[in-house]
Amino acid sequence: MKSLLPACGECLYPHSYEVQRSRIGVLRLLCRLFDAGVLAVMLGLMVLAYMFAYGRYTVHHHSDLLILPESSVITASDGTLMGRFSLPGSGYRQTAKLQEMPELLIQAFIAVEDRRFYDHAGLDYKGILRACVNNLASMRLSEGGSSITQQLARSVYLNRDRTIWRKLSEASIAVALERQLSKNEILELYLNEIYMGRGMYGVKSAAERYFGVTDLKRLEIWQIAILAGIPKGPSIYNPVDHPGRSLDRRSIVLDVMRRDGLITDREMKEAAARKYNPLEEAGYGPSAFSYMDASLREASRATGIPENELRKGGYTIETAMSRGAQSAMEQAFSRKEAFPPDVKSRKAEAAMVIINHHSGEIVAMMGGRTPRTGGLNRAVLDARQPGSAFKPIIAYGPALESGRFTPDSLLPDRPYAYGSYRPQNINKVYAGQLPMREALRKSVNAPAVWLLRETGLDYARQFASRLGIKLTDEDNNLSVALGGLHKGVSPLKLAQAYSVFASGGIYREAHTVRQITDRHGTVVYKHVPEESRAISTRTAGEMTAMLRDAVQEGTGIRAQMSRPVAGKTGTTELGLPGTDPKANRDIWFVGYTPEWTAAVWMGFDRTDRNHYITAGSGTAAALFSRVMESALRQARR
Template identity: 45%
Template sequence: MNHPEVPIPSGQTTRNTKKAKGGKGKGKGPRKGRKKAALIWLFFILLFAAVIAVVGYLLVILNGQRILSANENKLNLDQASIVVDRNGNEIAKLAMAGGNREVVPVNEIPKLLQDAFVATEDKRFYEHGGVDFLGIGRALVKDVIARSAVEGASTITQQLAKNLFLNADKTVFRKGTEASIALALEQQKSKQEILELYLNRIYFGKGQYGIKTAAKYYFDVTDLNELKIWQIATLAGMPKAPSVYNPINNPEKSMDRRGVVLKLMYDQGLITEKEKDEAAKHVYKPSKSSKADDKYISFIDYVLDEAQERTGLSEEELRSAGYKITTTIDTKAQNAMEKEFANNDRFEKSVDEQKVQGAMVIMDQHDGSLIAMVGGRDYETQGWNRVTKQRQPGSSFKPIMDYGPAIETGKYFPWSTVQDVKKCFGNYCPSNSNRNKYLGDIPMSQAIKESRNVSAVWLLNEIGIGKGLAFADNLGIKLDKEDRNLAVALGGLTRGVTPLQMVRAYGAFANGGKLQDPHSIVAIADNKNKVIYEFKSNAKQVMKENTSFYVTELLKGVVQKGGTGTRAAISGREVVGKTGTTQAGIPDYKTSKNRDVWFVGYTPELTAAVWMGYDKTDKTHLLDGSSGQAASMFSAVMSKVLENYKKQSFPVPSGLQEDEKVGAVTGLMAAYMPESVSVELKWNPVEGDNVTYKVYRKEAGEPDFRKVAEVSDPAYDDLALLPDQTFTYYVTAYQASSNQESAPSEKVTVTITSGMDNTPPPDENDGNTPPDESGEPSGPPIDINIPGESPSPPSEGESPIPSDNPDSWQPPGENLNSVQGDVPLQ
């Protein structure tokens, strides 16, 4: 029986149909619900984050506005920092409130000048709202890569916020506050107003705040529209590091920074390539306006540099945050030094406007305190502190590189013998500039007194360059790898040394071998009188006490008659030191003129270094004179300074071995033997083990004595004679085990005449070696100071100021070959 089909109602299905489709439809409802729930949660999370962001942003804005409202008229510059001397007397105020600033409206600031600062400091200035989030992102990436906070990412507005209200600490909290103030500033000020505030507030170094003051100070420009492109770029490059990039302190670094700014200006279409290239070449010359009447400015500038290094504070903070900086300056000493440097008669006259320059620094070797310093003539105009600039030291480096290390070995003493013979060391052939060229074997004391170059090179070669380099390193002078050659024996260095380095090194000789840290600051306190920095000594014993004593004994002869530094002597004071002269060193140009002259010396109380020369040397800018003028400056200044210092004595170490000396030969007699045409010499024997005798002879008319024999017995027959001649003899005792030679004996003179009996005439003088026409002794020295023995009397006559530079060093080149690899380097 057929049943009719019953229609299925809409929306229903048969059981079979449900079964067939059940696999796909199962669980669809619950999954859909979960997705909806996730979307809802995400919506609320985003909403919550947005609310937090808005609230945080509003809090940042409100915080910035609060700070602005509370401090709108407050500037850090109102709290001027002061500098005081060692006795607490104020000597300088670093930044006067409202001083060194002249405000200029933005409509008087040329558009190119504005754009140059924007291009350099914040090229997105007109696009962001006070904080450049793109810039922050880039900075964070760089910080992560460097693993430290190296990139500031501060906008112009943020820099203004910092300059107005904050210190320069690079912390997250300070950066956050800076950002909040910047955002608030952008809410209240237009871009032009912000730029005007910025250009009138930023620091340009040398105590100059604001663009108009800086333009006048550095370029003598009062109308900013008259600034040239190179001047604009120079100014725009300063805010990054004013003390580094201002053209007075560092003209070369300023010029490099200017090139960076010009490139940025060119890349952003502000100038043409031709304008960029022309502006990059301009050489800065200090302006008339940069001359200040500040007292002690050399010293104060050094104090600021040291304070930045010791504390990490910026120069602007140090000038304007109310600090009290207690220094080591002795104002009487500083005044005496500045007075002598203001005396034009102390310096050679230049052929043009480029002056002969100089620098001097005095240090108390007992604690390292710097008591006076002059960085150059008219320093307030030049601003180039030559006390910290490297120059070639010439022979003033010999105690550091040659004689000090030799004595430190324990094998050499002031009376030890060194060679003064013309010879080459590999391909290096040094020569003496002394009037009496070469003297053979001579005591070390004579070699340094007369500044004999070959002796110094021979000595360094004997002990090994390695020992010399290590000794210099211990004295705080680390030399380059390129300096590992024998030219360093004469002060021929790759980069040179500074007067400050030299005064520190010589201070160790003066202080029993103890090296001090030179410093100009005793302490720094903030405006609440809390000490934030205090000097702590880190003195080190860098050589044996005996070494410092014997070097001092050696250097005494330099200032005595017959030495190269006699003009450094001070009446009533014990002075020791060393001269130094470097020759021109200009390729293909032979001249007797000099590049640098030095005197570095000390008394038992103080140590000082003097340098003179031109900043830039060429054929027309060389010195006619030698190191005597530096020695004269030393004497003139130190004689005044020492009036305020009680006399002291050099430290004498205990346990000096007085039995190391060799006694002088006595009883020398000479007789002519006609039969053998010879001169028979006899003398009294000298006590001691393994003593030999050196016989020296000089023919009438010859300038120098020369050694003719070395014998073990106290007698010698000289057969190498010609008739009708006159010969003068003296004898010394020599002990090889201690490498020392005695002072010369009395001299005897014999005349050989054919067919006549000859009786030796009396001695030609009282036992002193006669000086030649230059005043230099022509035989071994007569002033060696052996412990326990009085020195021999000095030779008569005026002390020489050698015009032939016996203490000079010629830079390696055509006249002084560089040392080659076949020279023994130990």
């Protein structure tokens, strides 16, 4: 008979085991949720700590980044703009105070970029929430909801990577900026820092580039709307590259401005009807790349400020450049027929400097036929042999100054041997003896070497030094009488030396920079004219008379022009076996009018048996005449 009691394991509560297991599962889930909550809280605290600490540390330790680099400018002697120095990355920025900006421009940017700018403390939570919703809907990180402060933080301290950590860092820095700066300070930095397309940073640079407007308060409504529309996409909404898209964006901005009560319906319609005519790239007159580079180096030497800092410090470098003279020089250098012919795909180079010998100011300079920023500036490079153009500096000038000789003194013109040195006349023809003025006029070699030996090398070297040319120990030989220098000389130094003859014996150091002011208008350097008597008035007058003869009847005849000219040619022979007897390394003309002194050099950068000049120094003299005639005419206008 079977028992009526339940079997072992069949209790009165058949589901108790399952209930117990369920309770345990719930407890485990609660524990996991608790752990997750704790971790979330800890992670949140860590994020808050990061948000609090990172931004404060970054802003405090890198406050120098809030001093925005600004393109320095360089001006000509009449105050007109010659050019701007590019910032690292080849951009340009001009800064402006908030007070210099029209209120409508400021409010337009706020309306378009951050309507609640004055209401939040760096983070626009409504904008962030809206961006999050849109990002979730599109399943990608397409919007950031960045406030103006966040945009400034990203632009100054971070990059444009779309990552969570970058956004956290951006938010952290934005909060720190709001604690350290006022709203107006943040807004001013933003409007000067923001990228506006085509290498322009800040609204002032953009206004000048796109509209030719330098005074921001003269901007019209339609122009303000275009500018306010650019930050959303500088590469696609700037009016030069994409005029159609720019106008479409302008319409949106104008509608926002009307909605916020910044403009009326009528003003919106009138602004929307305005057409944009793109401006050409800003032209500052003569390109003057060589002059600008030389001025930058001079400014750095004068102030002790590194060149890189001068470029991006917002300085204004006022120079002595004459726009008329520089333009005349550039036009002449653009004429191919004025130069020796090209040889095997290489063209002959040239350099020229003009100095106002009454002040020492360099009024024009070309360091090559096609100079560029940072390129080789042959006008200031001590690398060329001056040939006979050096004779007045080292032979005839010292002889006159010594008082032992006059322009009419008879000098021997016959072959001499000075130890192992045996100088020869170019055509190997000798007259026996010549008056000094004729020896100079005909550029005869033998009398110059003899005269240097008679005057003395030490005395002659001291004379040259007073004219601004310091010779080395390797130049302590008689071959310097014919321009055979160990290191070489630059067109600038030769023009400087001849300027002493032109000024009646007064040495005035050649310079390009008149004054330098910083971004606040404070003068940090001003050239103080200094002059000293280098040689006697008599020597300068006698040398000028002889050099005028050299132009009127001698080797410099092609330098003649409508003004009185004194000057001297110079030629350095190639001297390589098997080459053309007329092959030359360098050809020169150095001379002056009553107003200015100039030096011209021509030659190849690398001279060899395949690359040399067969033209004579008359080619350099002709270029001198062409440039100076035009330059002086333009200067007198």
